[in-house]
Amino acid sequence: MSNSWGSVGTRWLGAGLAAVLAVVTLGLAATGRLALYINPDQAWFAVGMAVLALVGAVASFLLPLGAEADHGHDHGHDHGHETPEPARSVARAERAKRAEPHRALPLGAIAAATGGTLASAVAVAALVLPPASLSVDLAMARDTGTAPLFAGADEVLLASTDTSDFGVGDWASVFSTATSPDAYEGTRVTLTGFVTPDETDDQTLRLGRLVITHCVIDAQPASLPVVSPDWQDALDVGGWIEVEGVVTTDASGALVIEPSGISPVAPPDDPYEY
Structure with missing residues:
Protein backbone atom coordinates (compact mmCIF):
# COMPACT_ATOMS: atom_id res chain seq x y z
CA MET A 1 0.00 0.00 0.00
CA SER A 2 2.81 2.41 0.90
CA ASN A 3 4.44 1.83 -2.49
CA SER A 4 1.12 2.64 -4.20
CA TRP A 5 0.74 5.87 -2.26
CA GLY A 6 4.35 6.73 -3.05
CA SER A 7 3.68 6.19 -6.75
CA VAL A 8 0.57 8.40 -6.58
CA GLY A 9 2.58 11.13 -4.85
CA THR A 10 5.33 10.92 -7.45
CA ARG A 11 2.78 11.06 -10.27
CA TRP A 12 1.08 14.10 -8.68
CA LEU A 13 4.30 16.03 -8.10
CA GLY A 14 5.31 15.43 -11.69
CA ALA A 15 2.49 15.14 -14.19
CA GLY A 16 -0.20 16.40 -11.81
CA LEU A 17 1.35 19.76 -10.99
CA ALA A 18 2.44 20.25 -14.60
CA ALA A 19 -1.13 19.64 -15.77
CA VAL A 20 -2.58 22.10 -13.23
CA LEU A 21 -0.19 24.88 -14.22
CA ALA A 22 -0.76 24.16 -17.90
CA VAL A 23 -4.53 24.46 -17.44
CA VAL A 24 -4.09 27.74 -15.53
CA THR A 25 -1.87 29.14 -18.28
CA LEU A 26 -4.25 28.17 -21.06
CA GLY A 27 -7.23 29.51 -19.12
CA LEU A 28 -5.53 32.88 -18.62
CA ALA A 29 -4.60 33.03 -22.30
CA ALA A 30 -8.15 32.19 -23.38
CA THR A 31 -9.61 34.94 -21.17
CA GLY A 32 -7.00 37.54 -22.15
CA ARG A 33 -5.54 37.77 -18.66
CA LEU A 34 -2.16 36.14 -19.23
CA ALA A 35 -0.65 39.64 -19.54
CA LEU A 36 -1.20 40.05 -15.80
CA TYR A 37 1.68 37.63 -15.31
CA ILE A 38 3.98 37.74 -18.34
CA ASN A 39 5.00 40.06 -21.14
CA PRO A 40 2.46 39.62 -24.00
CA ASP A 41 5.39 39.12 -26.39
CA GLN A 42 6.20 35.91 -24.48
CA ALA A 43 2.63 34.58 -24.50
CA TRP A 44 3.13 32.36 -27.56
CA PHE A 45 5.97 30.55 -25.82
CA ALA A 46 4.05 30.10 -22.56
CA VAL A 47 0.98 28.78 -24.37
CA GLY A 48 3.07 26.41 -26.48
CA MET A 49 4.86 25.01 -23.43
CA ALA A 50 1.52 24.65 -21.61
CA VAL A 51 0.09 22.60 -24.48
CA LEU A 52 3.16 20.34 -24.52
CA ALA A 53 3.01 19.92 -20.73
CA LEU A 54 -0.68 19.03 -20.86
CA VAL A 55 -0.14 16.50 -23.64
CA GLY A 56 2.75 14.96 -21.71
CA ALA A 57 0.70 14.80 -18.52
CA VAL A 58 -2.15 13.02 -20.30
CA ALA A 59 0.28 10.62 -21.98
CA SER A 60 1.86 9.80 -18.62
CA PHE A 61 -1.33 8.01 -17.58
CA LEU A 62 -0.48 5.35 -20.15
CA LEU A 63 2.37 4.36 -17.82
CA PRO A 64 1.20 1.84 -15.19
CA LEU A 65 1.14 3.22 -11.65
CA GLY A 66 4.43 2.42 -9.96
CA ALA A 67 6.30 1.75 -13.19
CA GLU A 68 8.40 4.88 -12.64
CA ALA A 69 9.99 3.17 -9.62
CA ASP A 70 11.08 0.12 -11.62
CA HIS A 71 14.67 0.69 -12.61
CA GLY A 72 15.20 -2.85 -13.82
CA HIS A 73 17.41 -3.96 -10.96
CA ASP A 74 16.53 -7.64 -11.36
CA HIS A 75 16.55 -8.57 -15.02
CA GLY A 76 16.79 -12.31 -14.47
CA HIS A 77 18.26 -12.99 -17.92
CA ASP A 78 20.26 -10.85 -20.31
CA HIS A 79 20.08 -11.86 -23.96
CA GLY A 80 19.54 -15.47 -23.01
CA HIS A 81 22.33 -15.58 -20.41
CA GLU A 82 21.64 -16.07 -16.74
CA THR A 83 22.38 -13.07 -14.54
CA PRO A 84 25.54 -13.73 -12.48
CA GLU A 85 24.99 -14.70 -8.87
CA PRO A 86 26.55 -11.47 -7.43
CA ALA A 87 24.13 -9.37 -9.45
CA ARG A 88 21.16 -11.43 -8.27
CA SER A 89 22.36 -11.09 -4.69
CA VAL A 90 22.53 -7.31 -4.99
CA ALA A 91 19.03 -7.19 -6.49
CA ARG A 92 17.64 -9.37 -3.68
CA ALA A 93 19.31 -7.16 -1.09
CA GLU A 94 17.79 -4.04 -2.63
CA ARG A 95 14.32 -5.60 -2.69
CA ALA A 96 14.68 -6.66 0.94
CA LYS A 97 15.77 -3.19 1.92
CA ARG A 98 12.74 -1.64 0.21
CA ALA A 99 10.46 -4.13 1.95
CA GLU A 100 11.77 -3.36 5.44
CA PRO A 101 9.54 -1.02 7.49
CA HIS A 102 11.08 2.39 7.97
CA ARG A 103 11.43 3.29 11.60
CA ALA A 104 12.15 6.96 10.92
CA LEU A 105 11.69 9.22 7.96
CA PRO A 106 15.02 10.36 6.52
CA LEU A 107 15.69 14.07 6.22
CA GLY A 108 15.42 13.87 2.44
CA ALA A 109 11.91 12.42 2.67
CA ILE A 110 10.81 15.16 5.06
CA ALA A 111 12.22 17.84 2.76
CA ALA A 112 10.54 16.25 -0.26
CA ALA A 113 7.19 16.07 1.55
CA THR A 114 7.45 19.70 2.65
CA GLY A 115 8.40 20.90 -0.81
CA GLY A 116 5.66 18.84 -2.40
CA THR A 117 3.06 20.28 -0.04
CA LEU A 118 4.14 23.85 -0.75
CA ALA A 119 4.23 23.25 -4.51
CA SER A 120 0.77 21.69 -4.35
CA ALA A 121 -0.58 24.64 -2.37
CA VAL A 122 0.80 27.11 -4.93
CA ALA A 123 -0.61 25.14 -7.86
CA VAL A 124 -4.07 24.79 -6.31
CA ALA A 125 -4.10 28.50 -5.33
CA ALA A 126 -3.26 29.44 -8.93
CA LEU A 127 -6.16 27.29 -10.08
CA VAL A 128 -8.85 28.60 -7.72
CA LEU A 129 -7.86 32.20 -6.94
CA PRO A 130 -8.79 34.99 -9.37
CA PRO A 131 -5.86 36.54 -11.26
CA ALA A 132 -4.66 39.87 -9.91
CA SER A 133 -1.98 42.41 -10.75
CA LEU A 134 0.82 43.49 -8.44
CA SER A 135 -0.24 46.17 -5.99
CA VAL A 136 0.80 49.80 -5.91
Whole structure:
Protein backbone atom coordinates (compact mmCIF):
# COMPACT_ATOMS: atom_id res chain seq x y z
CA MET A 1 0.00 0.00 0.00
CA SER A 2 2.81 2.41 0.90
CA ASN A 3 4.44 1.83 -2.49
CA SER A 4 1.12 2.64 -4.20
CA TRP A 5 0.74 5.87 -2.26
CA GLY A 6 4.35 6.73 -3.05
CA SER A 7 3.68 6.19 -6.75
CA VAL A 8 0.57 8.40 -6.58
CA GLY A 9 2.58 11.13 -4.85
CA THR A 10 5.33 10.92 -7.45
CA ARG A 11 2.78 11.06 -10.27
CA TRP A 12 1.08 14.10 -8.68
CA LEU A 13 4.30 16.03 -8.10
CA GLY A 14 5.31 15.43 -11.69
CA ALA A 15 2.49 15.14 -14.19
CA GLY A 16 -0.20 16.40 -11.81
CA LEU A 17 1.35 19.76 -10.99
CA ALA A 18 2.44 20.25 -14.60
CA ALA A 19 -1.13 19.64 -15.77
CA VAL A 20 -2.58 22.10 -13.23
CA LEU A 21 -0.19 24.88 -14.22
CA ALA A 22 -0.76 24.16 -17.90
CA VAL A 23 -4.53 24.46 -17.44
CA VAL A 24 -4.09 27.74 -15.53
CA THR A 25 -1.87 29.14 -18.28
CA LEU A 26 -4.25 28.17 -21.06
CA GLY A 27 -7.23 29.51 -19.12
CA LEU A 28 -5.53 32.88 -18.62
CA ALA A 29 -4.60 33.03 -22.30
CA ALA A 30 -8.15 32.19 -23.38
CA THR A 31 -9.61 34.94 -21.17
CA GLY A 32 -7.00 37.54 -22.15
CA ARG A 33 -5.54 37.77 -18.66
CA LEU A 34 -2.16 36.14 -19.23
CA ALA A 35 -0.65 39.64 -19.54
CA LEU A 36 -1.20 40.05 -15.80
CA TYR A 37 1.68 37.63 -15.31
CA ILE A 38 3.98 37.74 -18.34
CA ASN A 39 5.00 40.06 -21.14
CA PRO A 40 2.46 39.62 -24.00
CA ASP A 41 5.39 39.12 -26.39
CA GLN A 42 6.20 35.91 -24.48
CA ALA A 43 2.63 34.58 -24.50
CA TRP A 44 3.13 32.36 -27.56
CA PHE A 45 5.97 30.55 -25.82
CA ALA A 46 4.05 30.10 -22.56
CA VAL A 47 0.98 28.78 -24.37
CA GLY A 48 3.07 26.41 -26.48
CA MET A 49 4.86 25.01 -23.43
CA ALA A 50 1.52 24.65 -21.61
CA VAL A 51 0.09 22.60 -24.48
CA LEU A 52 3.16 20.34 -24.52
CA ALA A 53 3.01 19.92 -20.73
CA LEU A 54 -0.68 19.03 -20.86
CA VAL A 55 -0.14 16.50 -23.64
CA GLY A 56 2.75 14.96 -21.71
CA ALA A 57 0.70 14.80 -18.52
CA VAL A 58 -2.15 13.02 -20.30
CA ALA A 59 0.28 10.62 -21.98
CA SER A 60 1.86 9.80 -18.62
CA PHE A 61 -1.33 8.01 -17.58
CA LEU A 62 -0.48 5.35 -20.15
CA LEU A 63 2.37 4.36 -17.82
CA PRO A 64 1.20 1.84 -15.19
CA LEU A 65 1.14 3.22 -11.65
CA GLY A 66 4.43 2.42 -9.96
CA ALA A 67 6.30 1.75 -13.19
CA GLU A 68 8.40 4.88 -12.64
CA ALA A 69 9.99 3.17 -9.62
CA ASP A 70 11.08 0.12 -11.62
CA HIS A 71 14.67 0.69 -12.61
CA GLY A 72 15.20 -2.85 -13.82
CA HIS A 73 17.41 -3.96 -10.96
CA ASP A 74 16.53 -7.64 -11.36
CA HIS A 75 16.55 -8.57 -15.02
CA GLY A 76 16.79 -12.31 -14.47
CA HIS A 77 18.26 -12.99 -17.92
CA ASP A 78 20.26 -10.85 -20.31
CA HIS A 79 20.08 -11.86 -23.96
CA GLY A 80 19.54 -15.47 -23.01
CA HIS A 81 22.33 -15.58 -20.41
CA GLU A 82 21.64 -16.07 -16.74
CA THR A 83 22.38 -13.07 -14.54
CA PRO A 84 25.54 -13.73 -12.48
CA GLU A 85 24.99 -14.70 -8.87
CA PRO A 86 26.55 -11.47 -7.43
CA ALA A 87 24.13 -9.37 -9.45
CA ARG A 88 21.16 -11.43 -8.27
CA SER A 89 22.36 -11.09 -4.69
CA VAL A 90 22.53 -7.31 -4.99
CA ALA A 91 19.03 -7.19 -6.49
CA ARG A 92 17.64 -9.37 -3.68
CA ALA A 93 19.31 -7.16 -1.09
CA GLU A 94 17.79 -4.04 -2.63
CA ARG A 95 14.32 -5.60 -2.69
CA ALA A 96 14.68 -6.66 0.94
CA LYS A 97 15.77 -3.19 1.92
CA ARG A 98 12.74 -1.64 0.21
CA ALA A 99 10.46 -4.13 1.95
CA GLU A 100 11.77 -3.36 5.44
CA PRO A 101 9.54 -1.02 7.49
CA HIS A 102 11.08 2.39 7.97
CA ARG A 103 11.43 3.29 11.60
CA ALA A 104 12.15 6.96 10.92
CA LEU A 105 11.69 9.22 7.96
CA PRO A 106 15.02 10.36 6.52
CA LEU A 107 15.69 14.07 6.22
CA GLY A 108 15.42 13.87 2.44
CA ALA A 109 11.91 12.42 2.67
CA ILE A 110 10.81 15.16 5.06
CA ALA A 111 12.22 17.84 2.76
CA ALA A 112 10.54 16.25 -0.26
CA ALA A 113 7.19 16.07 1.55
CA THR A 114 7.45 19.70 2.65
CA GLY A 115 8.40 20.90 -0.81
CA GLY A 116 5.66 18.84 -2.40
CA THR A 117 3.06 20.28 -0.04
CA LEU A 118 4.14 23.85 -0.75
CA ALA A 119 4.23 23.25 -4.51
CA SER A 120 0.77 21.69 -4.35
CA ALA A 121 -0.58 24.64 -2.37
CA VAL A 122 0.80 27.11 -4.93
CA ALA A 123 -0.61 25.14 -7.86
CA VAL A 124 -4.07 24.79 -6.31
CA ALA A 125 -4.10 28.50 -5.33
CA ALA A 126 -3.26 29.44 -8.93
CA LEU A 127 -6.16 27.29 -10.08
CA VAL A 128 -8.85 28.60 -7.72
CA LEU A 129 -7.86 32.20 -6.94
CA PRO A 130 -8.79 34.99 -9.37
CA PRO A 131 -5.86 36.54 -11.26
CA ALA A 132 -4.66 39.87 -9.91
CA SER A 133 -1.98 42.41 -10.75
CA LEU A 134 0.82 43.49 -8.44
CA SER A 135 -0.24 46.17 -5.99
CA VAL A 136 0.80 49.80 -5.91
CA ASP A 137 2.14 49.22 -2.39
CA LEU A 138 4.51 46.59 -3.76
CA ALA A 139 5.64 48.97 -6.48
CA MET A 140 6.36 51.64 -3.88
CA ALA A 141 8.26 49.15 -1.74
CA ARG A 142 10.43 48.14 -4.70
CA ASP A 143 11.08 51.70 -5.82
CA THR A 144 14.72 52.64 -5.30
CA GLY A 145 14.52 55.91 -7.20
CA THR A 146 16.38 54.55 -10.22
CA ALA A 147 15.02 53.91 -13.69
CA PRO A 148 14.13 50.31 -14.69
CA LEU A 149 17.19 48.41 -15.77
CA PHE A 150 15.83 47.39 -19.16
CA ALA A 151 13.35 50.19 -19.82
CA GLY A 152 13.66 51.25 -23.44
CA ALA A 153 16.55 50.71 -25.82
CA ASP A 154 19.70 52.75 -26.22
CA GLU A 155 17.92 54.91 -28.77
CA VAL A 156 15.87 56.61 -26.06
CA LEU A 157 18.99 58.62 -25.27
CA LEU A 158 18.90 60.31 -28.66
CA ALA A 159 17.01 63.56 -28.91
CA SER A 160 16.01 62.71 -32.47
CA THR A 161 14.02 59.66 -31.32
CA ASP A 162 10.25 59.70 -31.78
CA THR A 163 8.90 59.92 -28.23
CA SER A 164 5.20 59.84 -29.11
CA ASP A 165 4.85 56.24 -27.96
CA PHE A 166 6.94 56.57 -24.83
CA GLY A 167 5.45 55.34 -21.59
CA VAL A 168 6.43 56.06 -18.01
CA GLY A 169 9.25 53.50 -18.16
CA ASP A 170 10.77 54.99 -21.33
CA TRP A 171 10.62 58.51 -19.98
CA ALA A 172 12.05 57.40 -16.63
CA SER A 173 15.06 56.06 -18.53
CA VAL A 174 15.42 59.36 -20.40
CA PHE A 175 15.04 61.45 -17.25
CA SER A 176 17.76 59.53 -15.44
CA THR A 177 20.31 59.19 -18.25
CA ALA A 178 19.89 62.11 -20.67
CA THR A 179 23.14 64.03 -21.05
CA SER A 180 21.40 67.00 -22.72
CA PRO A 181 18.12 67.50 -20.82
CA ASP A 182 17.34 70.73 -22.65
CA ALA A 183 16.96 68.72 -25.88
CA TYR A 184 13.70 67.31 -24.49
CA GLU A 185 12.24 70.57 -23.18
CA GLY A 186 8.84 71.39 -24.60
CA THR A 187 7.97 67.78 -25.51
CA ARG A 188 4.28 67.21 -24.86
CA VAL A 189 3.28 64.05 -23.01
CA THR A 190 0.10 62.26 -21.98
CA LEU A 191 0.86 59.54 -19.44
CA THR A 192 -1.11 57.31 -17.11
CA GLY A 193 0.16 55.90 -13.82
CA PHE A 194 -0.34 55.74 -10.08
CA VAL A 195 0.49 58.46 -7.58
CA THR A 196 3.44 58.10 -5.24
CA PRO A 197 5.02 60.82 -3.08
CA ASP A 198 8.38 62.37 -3.81
CA GLU A 199 10.46 61.80 -0.69
CA THR A 200 12.61 64.89 -1.30
CA ASP A 201 10.05 67.46 -2.45
CA ASP A 202 6.48 67.75 -1.17
CA GLN A 203 5.67 70.09 -4.06
CA THR A 204 6.16 67.23 -6.50
CA LEU A 205 4.33 63.95 -6.99
CA ARG A 206 5.77 60.96 -8.79
CA LEU A 207 3.83 59.25 -11.56
CA GLY A 208 4.57 55.53 -11.28
CA ARG A 209 4.20 52.38 -13.32
CA LEU A 210 5.51 48.81 -13.10
CA VAL A 211 7.64 47.75 -16.07
CA ILE A 212 7.89 44.06 -17.00
CA THR A 213 10.62 42.54 -19.14
CA HIS A 214 9.51 38.89 -19.09
CA CYS A 215 7.10 38.24 -16.21
CA VAL A 216 5.87 39.75 -12.94
CA ILE A 217 8.86 38.33 -11.07
CA ASP A 218 11.14 40.87 -12.77
CA ALA A 219 8.65 43.78 -12.52
CA GLN A 220 10.51 47.01 -11.80
CA PRO A 221 8.95 50.30 -10.71
CA ALA A 222 9.44 53.42 -12.81
CA SER A 223 8.38 56.93 -11.81
CA LEU A 224 8.49 60.49 -13.11
CA PRO A 225 8.48 63.78 -11.18
CA VAL A 226 5.38 65.88 -11.83
CA VAL A 227 5.39 69.40 -10.41
CA SER A 228 2.10 69.91 -8.55
CA PRO A 229 2.30 71.93 -5.30
CA ASP A 230 -1.28 71.10 -4.19
CA TRP A 231 -1.40 67.47 -5.24
CA GLN A 232 -1.81 66.15 -1.69
CA ASP A 233 -5.11 68.03 -1.32
CA ALA A 234 -6.62 66.58 -4.50
CA LEU A 235 -5.07 63.16 -5.03
CA ASP A 236 -4.62 59.95 -3.03
CA VAL A 237 -1.37 58.04 -2.89
CA GLY A 238 -1.85 54.89 -4.95
CA GLY A 239 -4.65 56.36 -7.04
CA TRP A 240 -4.43 56.27 -10.82
CA ILE A 241 -4.22 59.51 -12.80
CA GLU A 242 -3.70 60.76 -16.33
CA VAL A 243 -1.20 63.59 -16.69
CA GLU A 244 -1.07 65.94 -19.66
CA GLY A 245 1.79 68.37 -19.80
CA VAL A 246 5.23 69.20 -21.13
CA VAL A 247 8.72 68.04 -20.28
CA THR A 248 10.84 70.83 -18.83
CA THR A 249 13.76 71.34 -16.47
CA ASP A 250 13.72 72.53 -12.88
CA ALA A 251 16.08 74.98 -11.18
CA SER A 252 18.78 72.33 -10.88
CA GLY A 253 18.54 71.39 -14.58
CA ALA A 254 16.84 68.04 -13.96
CA LEU A 255 13.98 66.95 -16.19
CA VAL A 256 10.45 67.17 -14.74
CA ILE A 257 6.90 67.27 -16.09
CA GLU A 258 4.99 70.53 -15.89
CA PRO A 259 1.34 69.44 -16.03
CA SER A 260 -1.42 71.27 -17.83
CA GLY A 261 -3.99 68.84 -16.48
CA ILE A 262 -4.20 65.99 -13.97
CA SER A 263 -7.27 63.76 -14.00
CA PRO A 264 -8.11 60.78 -11.75
CA VAL A 265 -8.84 57.66 -13.83
CA ALA A 266 -9.81 54.05 -13.20
CA PRO A 267 -6.96 51.53 -13.06
CA PRO A 268 -6.27 50.21 -16.57
CA ASP A 269 -7.09 46.61 -17.48
CA ASP A 270 -3.38 46.05 -18.09
CA PRO A 271 -1.55 48.00 -15.37
CA TYR A 272 1.95 47.16 -16.64
CA GLU A 273 4.30 48.54 -19.25
CA TYR A 274 6.59 46.26 -21.25
